[in-house]
Amino acid sequence: MxxxxxxxxxxxxxxxxxxxxxxxxxxxxxxxxxxxxxxxxxxxxxxxxxxxxxxxxxxxxxxxxxxxxxxxxxxxxxxxxxxxxxxxxxxxxxxxxxxxxxxxxxxxxxxxxxxxxxxxxxxxxxxxxxxxxxxxxxxxVIHGFIYNKKAFEELKVEVPKTEDEFFALLDKIKTDGNYIPMAMGTKDQWEAATMGYYNIGPNDWKGEDGRKALIAGTQKLTDADWVEPYKTLAKWKPYLGDGFEAQTYPDSQNLFTLGRAAIYPAGSWEIAPFKAQADFEMGAFPPPVKKAGDTCYISDHxxxxxxxxxxxxxxxxxxxxxxxxxxxxxxxxxxxxxxxxxxxxxxxxxxxxxxxQEFVSWRQTCKPTIRPSAAIVGRGKPNLDLEMWRVSANVINGTQTPEQAAEETQKGLDSWYKPAK
Structure with a gap:
């Protein structure tokens, strides 16, 4: 008991x-x-x-x-x-x-x-x-360019700051022949706009100033500042490697992480997977400005x-x-x-x-903006974002001129969007 x-x-x-x-x-x-x-x-x-x-x-x-x-x-x-x-x-x-x-x-x-x-x-x-x-x-996420440091050291080249330096660098990589200058394809289309037009364009349309002016209707996609990035994209074609028109997004990722390409037009979301896959050290640089001393802008979306x-x-x-x-x-x-x-x-x-840290450090020297098709002007049909994917790929492929791309996107926007007065 x-x-x-x-x-x-x-x-x-x-x-x-x-x-x-x-x-x-x-x-x-x-x-x-x-x-x-x-x-x-x-x-x-x-x-x-x-x-x-x-x-x-x-x-x-x-x-x-x-x-x-x-x-x-x-x-x-x-x-x-x-x-x-x-x-x-x-x-x-x-x-x-x-x-x-x-x-x-x-x-x-x-x-x-x-x-x-x-x-x-x-x-x-x-x-x-x-x-x-x-x-x-x-x-x-921030846009810019990721590069293979080993390739740059072998070629004895430096990170470009202006567009002239950028294309001179691409020429040197191409002439050397050991690396594809840039790993990007146009088959999936979205990369051509996201890592192309939206990446480099803010330096031309002046970031938030241009984006807000487009929404207000005081600027159009046919204005020089919006056509200029397409003109730059059209010059990328010789540096993307053979058959880039049939190259998918995963193809481009593999070309870069396997060490076959020197530069990758990038979104910062690539950082973790690239570091897990590549066996070389990587660096990054922001979109080059037109000329030395220009204010730089980044897509910080x-x-x-x-x-x-x-x-x-x-x-x-x-x-x-x-x-x-x-x-x-x-x-x-x-x-x-x-x-x-x-x-x-x-x-x-x-x-x-x-x-x-390299990517985020650009916030100290460049002005941030978001993708221009994301807010307000991207709500209608035809969808401006999807249209920009398509025409950006066409411009790089050489099947459409920069002016034609701009006219087509503005025409689509005009068909449904009326800026608030």
Missing amino acids: TRMLKGLMLATTVLVPAALAGVANAADTALTIESWRNDDLSIWQEKLIPAFEAKNPGIKVTFAPMAPTEYNSAVNAKLEAGTAGDLITCRPFDLSLAMFEKGQLAALNDLDGIKNFSDTAKSAWTTDDGKTTFCVPMAS NDIGIGLNAKGKNPEAAKKFLAWVASPEFATLYANSLPGFFSLNSTAVKMEDPLA
């Missing part, structure tokens, strides 16, 4: 704390993040969420990604059914704007930390009138943000998480966990990866 009582007392001392712990856990506020980025699940689970939870006991966060191709329809269905998580990862521009206009995403103008972002940084998640921001900017489900069950806890996402601490953690996806926070982040 005594032994039985002792056993019951021991069981009670073990079970009661466990039960109390269960009560405490049950009282935790649970937040769920909806996202399409299933490739960074481990980073959220192992670095980002633990850092937040350590400072916010009582809030438990779950990162719940879906397949990228299914995200748009799936998250919209969840929002309409009232089953979506408290935090919604935001694609840039119109898809997220549509969620806000439906009342699915909450306004974040009064969120702690939202002032840590410039108007350009917030532009992908702000209403057309510029008055309301509805997602916290998380990261952007908003890529991902995060917003508040307007009908979520735990808005106060969710706002705490969003305020943390807006902090320099999150900016540093996120950017260094995903080199090539750069913080949009006004507080500069020191990158641990040298190649990533």
